[in-house]
Amino acid sequence: xxxxxxxxxxxxxxxxxxxxxxxxDVAGVARLGSVPGQQRVGxxxxxxxxxxxxxxxxxxxxxxxxxxxxxxxxDVNLLDLGARVQSAVxxxxxxxxxMPVSAVNVYIQDVEQNRG
Numbered sequence: 449x450x451x452x453x454x455x456x457x458x459x460x461x462x463x464x465x466x467x468x469x470x471x472x473d474v475a476g477v478a479r480l481g482s483v484p485g486q487q488r489v490g491x492x493x494x495x496x497x498x499x500x501x502x503x504x505x506x507x508x509x510x511x512x513x514x515x516x517x518x519x520x521x522x523d524v525n526l527l528d529l530g531a532r533v534q535s536a537v538x539x540x541x542x543x544x545x546x547m548p549v550s551a552v553n554v555y556i557q558d559v560e561q562n563r564g
Contacts, residue, residue: 463541467516467552468480468501468503471503471536474529474536476528477518477529477533478518478521478559478560479502480502480517481518481557481558482502483517484517511547513550514553518555518556519560520559522560526556526559530554530556533554538552
């Protein structure tokens with residue numbers, strides 16, 4: 449039986465990148481929004497990480513919590529979109545880093561206008 453010889457540490461920025469790329473890949477997401485100012489202040493104080501592209505990550509007791517701020521495409525069911533983003537992000541984190549996900553919160557900040 450193989451015993452681990454140390455630890456594996458995954459940087460919060462890596463988790464943030466996984467969440468960002470996964471969310472943007474969900475049909476109906478036009479682009480990521482922006483993390484509100486109070487979330488960014490919290491990340492500077494060590495309670496998590498927030499980046500400019502609409503994702504805030506917190507790791508507590510080896511469990512990941514993600515906040516995704518999105519701009520939706522027009523003519524998309526927003527409730528369905530949020531549920532699909534939650535599912536995709538949870539699956540990606542579980543498969544890629546093997547960490548339990550405590551929450552994926554989706555905030556739809558706006559809907560793009562039709563150009564036509």
